[in-house]
Amino acid sequence: MNDTGIDAVLFDMDGTLFDSERIWDVSLAELAHELGGELSPTARQLLVGSNLLRTVRIVQDDLGTDEDDQRLATWLLDRTCALFAAGVPWRPGARSLVESVRARGIPTALVTTSYRALVDVTLAQIPAGMFEFSVCGDEVEHPKPHPEPYLTAAAALGVDPGHGIAIEDSLNGITSAVRAGCLTVAVPEEPGTLSGSHGAVVLALEEVTVDRLAGLLTGRRHDEPEGVWR
Incomplete structure (x- = not known):
């Protein structure tokens, strides 16, 4: 258990956490x-x-x-x-976000369209245990934008997708997470690369904190979102 009200944070990989x-x-x-x-x-x-x-x-x-x-x-x-x-760099602020989520006792998963071979190469470059589970594009019948990847991750962690938060950067990923029922936060690498929110909260990655995520989830539950939905 944790004190945030967030049951899990589900992270996309390419372009979201890593500058890949x-x-x-x-x-x-x-x-x-x-x-x-x-x-x-x-x-x-x-x-x-x-x-x-x-x-x-x-x-x-x-x-x-x-x-x-x-x-x-x-x-x-x-x-x-x-x-x-040869090395996959973190996006600025990404590693500290994952570490802060873990420090608050919130389960995490990696939910990516990349194949397991690429994911394993990436995971080998970071500390073990940053993600409790990972779902790869070649491990689901229906990859993003279908909701199956996020539903699979939530089920593996034993959480209701509606009590979890997805962090994404692409339209396909956002669509997948929203359809799964997750509160979805979009963190595009470049402002303006998403035309509309598509059901996500759009933030700069550096603006995302555990407390802000908790506030967004609490706001959705009370139908009074904290922050700007755009």
């Missing part, structure tokens, strides 16, 4: 080069929070190619794993 989208920029650009083209900025934005097979299909649609999706997905996964192994 920059790494994906490299592997995706290399994939596009292998296919003889260059990924458009519009397509790159669509890939944020996307699962692996959908990612390679978007890349191919953008470039007008029609290679084997599974082969390209394997290539992209292997290349990105190699890049992750």
Whole structure:
């Protein structure tokens, strides 16, 4: 038990806790080069929070190619794993947020579209025990934006999703968490990258504290949200 009223905090990985989208920029650009083209900025934005097979299909649609999706997905996964192994940096304020959540006795889980291979490479670089459970994109039948990943994490922790908080950065992730019933806080890397809130509270990552999260959850329960919903 803890004194916050928060049963669990469920964190997305790429772009939320870790500055890994920059790494994906490299592997995706290399994939596009292998296919003889260059990924458009519009397509790159669509890939944020996307699962692996959908990612390679978007890349191919953008470039007008029609290679084997599974082969390209394997290539992209292997290349990105190699890049992750060189070091995946935390986003500013992310590690201290996770540590403060843990210090207050709140269970945590990692809920990501990335495959287990990438998650294991990332988890090997941080202290053990920061997350009690992790759900990966290749471990669910329906990845984000379906609610299954967040429902799976909540069930594993033994909590009601409505008593938990999801921290996300992408539209696919926000949609998944909101559909699961979580109070969802969006922390996009760049202001204005989300067009509307899509049911989430939008904050800068540096603004997120345990007490603020507790206030938001209490406010929702009383239908009087604390802070600005936008």
